[in-house]
Amino acid sequence: MIRINENYTKLKASYLFSDIARRVNTFAAAHPGQPVIRLGIGDVTEPLPPVCVEALHAASDEMGQRATFKGYGPEQGYAFLREAIAQHDFAARGCAIDPDEIFVSDGAKCDCGNIQEIFAHDLRLAIPDPVYPVYVDTNVMAGRTGPNVDGRYEGITYLDCTPANGYIPAIPTAASDLIYLCFPNNPTGAVATKAQLAAWVDYARRHRAIILFDAAYESFIRDPRIPHSIYEIDGAREVAIEFRSFSKTAGFTGTRCAFTVIPKSLKAWDAAGHEHSLHAMWNRRHTTKFNGVAYPIQRAAAAIYTDAGRQQTRALTSFYLENAALIRKAMLQLGFTCSGGDNAPYIWVNVGRDSWEFFDLLLNRAQVVCTPGAGFGKCGEGHVRISAFNSRDNVVAALERIAQALK
């Protein structure tokens, strides 16, 4: 008799963003005359940069001609893309990352979700709260946790991010083996200084732990003192895996391209104490379960690194950051305290009440969708995340409606 992976039964009933979509669809169906403005899921709204569209066209033509047609590419990504990434995202910032330490994929969600497969089953996990649900849920599915008790899974060390610590978690006193960090943070928008990241790297080195560093939002950093990559920290090549995405950098949420950096210097151990290369393990996983990103999409991603591409994507992230500044200002004027919105496209608003209640209030009275903080974890309660991903008109209209609704 076929039996299920019972770890799935530990998961909370549904995925946060599916929950939100259902409530929004229900509202929209009941109120067809009241257009909803979505500042919730964090999906981009502005078109692909022209360089990317041009690259898609050129690559589509290549695919239509026998002489230039591309079949299976390298599972890890084409050299033209990996080399551009290594040069512009890492060498330019003083980080020594080789092109073949970069694994191109179809999404940071997939990579963040799949990476845990190469590690042992009985690890000590340290995961921030609030947090992008994928880090937690994929470990629950893999059986690394106990049941969910009062909103938290047994077997995870939660790293509380609260107003009191400025949403930057303290280094744990106990040892951990696998640590998830995300800066600029989703959902809080908080950024980590070099000193703060250096403390994490030092902690990981002391405990021979691995840091999974999600830098999907690094292109929104404007403060020159804030590191874009964890590899800007000495010693990080021995303890850190970094996840990057073109989703928010270049509006690729519907185009799907991302990458993960696994330095060849990263080690992990078996029970007998023998060293293993995590690069080799991930390479095995990646080549066995994945067949590479579509060639036209990789060409579109590579176009981002041309001079024109860098100008266009900079303009894109700056546009969203201007939205973010408006949202932040409006929320402060309404008397809320906020995090993020300056080096991140998210504004984390301390609403001082039940977050789903506040979500419903904004939806029903202002027809604005935000993301309830409770969906990101226990410490998210009392907060909502407002996303800067929308047109200027919609952001301005949403802020007026919110101000009206909260009068």
Add this chain to the structure above:
Amino acid sequence: MIRINENYTKLKASYLFSDIARRVNTFAAAHPGQPVIRLGIGDVTEPLPPVCVEALHAASDEMGQRATFKGYGPEQGYAFLREAIAQHDFAARGCAIDPDEIFVSDGAKCDCGNIQEIFAHDLRLAIPDPVYPVYVDTNVMAGRTGPNVDGRYEGITYLDCTPANGYIPAIPTAASDLIYLCFPNNPTGAVATKAQLAAWVDYARRHRAIILFDAAYESFIRDPRIPHSIYEIDGAREVAIEFRSFSKTAGFTGTRCAFTVIPKSLKAWDAAGHEHSLHAMWNRRHTTKFNGVAYPIQRAAAAIYTDAGRQQTRALTSFYLENAALIRKAMLQLGFTCSGGDNAPYIWVNVGRDSWEFFDLLLNRAQVVCTPGAGFGKCGEGHVRISAFNSRDNVVAALERIAQALK
């Protein structure tokens, strides 16, 4: 201290196709004047159908305009594609498959590799030999097997496919829980009749087992008596998951689109005997770890189902089948017995000697790459797989060279 998933250490040293690529690259580097013809990995060579290129262009333009730009789509795929699949691949063949039973993905390799995650850890696996290595390796990685002893992993019931049974495995006498089947078969090219599939469906129903049916090559079937989908068999909706791919149907190996069918009627059980919906479980897995296929790629896939698209893809698979017929004929003339090549793009040649030795012989004497049967399992020994995916000129030249080399 961070520890590894030690199941990875049970895997044989490298992935079959990486092994082949290394040998071919070594040969090519040493013999720059001797162009190699690749009839190995099974990668298509002919360009994308014009309808797909047109669809890519149109969708690229949509992505460049705010009004038509697409961000995150449904993780399961757009309705326009799922509906076209349901209509043309299933309803047209009398199979009752709803669009929302179809999960669009970026590759059948990913889906075949990931599907095992939703099942229990201690299942009784039945896997054909020879076989596409992904079925086995992903279960090894997940810890469902013991070590590899003499070329076989402990804990798997291997379904022998041999010259004696015409490469169609016999139904096991013992019970199994999860059964992998692939027809038209990779690597043997064998096809299963309705009666043969009905026997498997009956077996699965008796044992409350699940069949994972890989139909990635169904578009090469020309014999009208051979089923294209397992859902053409009564009762299959209660026991079978089907994998499909556009890779070979429409030359999408570098474009990346596939789909998996999980009927809502499929059940599995927990240890306490409670029923669970596999559709709901896979939906949870898919939405948590995957973010959908790029919009332009889904548009290109949907174009295949237009009248022009169906003509163009039919012409494409017919072209490869003509290659296959030439290869089959040439191998028979050389005195080998063969399977496949009529309703499949692969010819499985019984070479009657060590398969890597024959691989090296063809590479060194004929500069032709095939795939050694031993790479697909113990029963693959003594065989090689020759792929029909190449230009007519290359196929003809390869066959002349092979005839010369084997004189």
